[in-house]
Amino acid sequence: MKTALTIAGSDSGGGAGIQADLKTFAAFQVFGLSAITAITAQNTMGVFAVQEVKPEIIAAQIDCLFEDMDIDAVKIGMVSDTEIIKTISAALKRNNAGNVVLDPVMISKSGYKLLKPEAIEELIRSLFPLAGVLTPNLVEAEEITGQKIKNPDDMQTAAEKIHAMGVKAVVIKGGHLKSSPVDVFYDGSSFLSLRGEFINSKNTHGTGCTFSSAIAACLAQGKSLPEAVTEAKEYITGAIQNSLDIGKGVGPTHHFYKFY
Numbered sequence: 118m119k120t121a122l123t124i125a126g127s128d129s130g131g132g133a134g135i136q137a138d139l140k141t142f143a144a145f146q147v148f149g150l151s152a153i154t155a156i157t158a159q160n161t162m163g164v165f166a167v168q169e170v171k172p173e174i175i176a177a178q179i180d181c182l183f184e185d186m187d188i189d190a191v192k193i194g195m196v197s198d199t200e201i202i203k204t205i206s207a208a209l210k211r212n213n214a215g216n217v218v219l220d221p222v223m224i225s226k227s228g229y230k231l232l233k234p235e236a237i238e239e240l241i242r243s244l245f246p247l248a249g250v251l252t253p254n255l256v257e258a259e260e261i262t263g264q265k266i267k268n269p270d271d272m273q274t275a276a277e278k279i280h281a282m283g284v285k286a287v288v289i290k291g292g293h294l295k296s297s298p299v300d301v302f303y304d305g306s307s308f309l310s311l312r313g314e315f316i317n318s319k320n321t322h323g324t325g326c327t328f329s330s331a332i333a334a335c336l337a338q339g340k341s342l343p344e345a346v347t348e349a350k351e352y353i354t355g356a357i358q359n360s361l362d363i364g365k366g367v368g369p370t371h372h373f374y375k376f377y
């Protein structure tokens with residue numbers, strides 16, 4: 118069986134973070150591994166507390182997995198601060214990690230800062246060069262490029278700017294667009310528009326985590342990057358269409374909608 122590692126924060130509410138990533142890997146029948154960067158006290162209403170994991174424990178989780186197993190893909194989510202980012206970058210380099218999907222998680226849907234603003238520069242410096250693909254949402258792409266993004270044309274310009282910053286490929290997610298959510302993929306040579314219908318659901322907690330993990334699972338299975346992003350878009354669309362009315366706030370998507 119193929120394996121995928123998620124390096125991310127724990128969401129006690131189960132809809133985002135490590136929990137969403139492992140469920141997604143399982144839905145793709147890829148064996149999931151995890152290195153937890155932070156523990157959040159979180160539910161569908163918000164994030165109430167965060168405890169970051171010590172950098173040496175994060176490094177130990179990553180090292181012991183690579184020492185023991187072949188890891189077919191890596192997804193990176195919440196990375197909190199500069200020290201943690203440097204630690205993850207060094208660990209991935211010394212273990213020659215491949216198929217790295219970097220989701221530059223900055224702010225939760227409920228408005229909590231999951232990345233310290235001063236750490237964005239380090240994220241660009243240390244993790245962008247290791248990423249096979251970066252998956253920012255509109256707000257994150259605006260933060261990274263310093264430009265406003267209002268429509269698919271702006272998304273293409275932003276994708277070119279981000280590619281020039283040293284990532285091999287980028288898919289800018291359009292879930293926050295006013296119009297139908299189109300995601301724009303760019304790998305330095307061609308663009309791909311991943312079109313979707315707007316699904317009128319309040320339960321979209323963890324959509325970005327689920328999408329990036331689905332890309333990692335497809336890469337672990339040996340699919341090409343364009344195939345992986347296309348299949349991940351199909352999967353997240355189905356997961357939102359079948360999303361779950363669990364909790365009082367923004368509920369989770371249904372990771373196992375293909376099975377039950």
Ligand SMILES: Nc1ncnc2c1ncn2[C@@H]1O[C@H](COP(=O)(O)OP(=O)(O)O)[C@@H](O)[C@H]1O
Pocket residue numbers: 253254255290291292293298299300313314315316317318321323324325326328350353354357
């Ligand atoms: N209401 C929606 N209807 C259809 N697709 C959506 C909707 N919300 C998000 N998506 C899709 O889910 C994926 C995650 O996007 P987004 O919600 O923008 O990420 P994030 O969780 O990082 O903010 C993208 O493929 C996006 O197009």
Ligand SMILES: Cc1ncc(COP(=O)(O)O)c(N)n1
Pocket residue numbers: 125126127128133134135157159194195222224225226227231321322323324325326
């Ligand atoms: C641990 C963790 N990682 C990522 C997210 C982002 O997910 P969302 O944007 O849906 O709040 C989150 N809320 N919690």
